[in-house]
Amino acid sequence: MDAVAALQLLIAVAFLSIPVxxxxxxxxxxxxxxxxxxxxxxxxxxxxxxxxxxxxGGHETWAPVGIAAALVLPALLSIAGSSWSGTVSWVVQPLVILVNCVILYSNLTAVPSVTAAFARSGDAELQRIDVRSMLAAAEKGFPRWVMPYLQNLRHVVVFAGSISVLAVLAAG
Incomplete structure (x- = not known):
């Protein structure tokens, strides 16, 4: 298996860690x-x-599974020796970087964005919620190794892996 395919499969596993x-x-x-x-x-x-x-449930499964599938496609094409693997990779990898930027931004702005969404909802009950405390409670519901460790490791794998894929393709 070539380096590009291995990196793409590793990035796919990183995305699959979310629904798991x-x-x-x-x-x-x-x-x-x-x-x-x-x-x-x-x-x-x-x-x-x-x-x-x-x-x-919902987008917490279909989005990462869809992204993982989009990464597996060029990896399998590469393993099969298809000339399409590079072309598909040039399309998929920048999109993966962009999607992960959106995820990272969402993680970093969770309190203000959830607070704003609750304010727009028109639901008085949602508007009363102390969002910072609610999100802290959610984080405490996951094992300590999930946030920030697994979350940060996933970002490193996605960004570094994607940049490495693009660098290998550019050099090839």
């Missing part, structure tokens, strides 16, 4: 959030009523 961790620990994180909401005097069901969840 959420599937395994999301219910615990959700329970932690619900307890925090109760402490704040907010009904614990308000998140579920508004379609917000911490498990591997």
């Amino acid at each position: 961790v959420r599937s395994r620990y999301g219910a615990r994180a959700q329970a932690s959030v619900e307890a925090e909401l109760g402490r704040q005097g907010v009904r614990s069901t308000v998140m579920a009523e508004n379609g917000m969840r911490l498990d591997a």
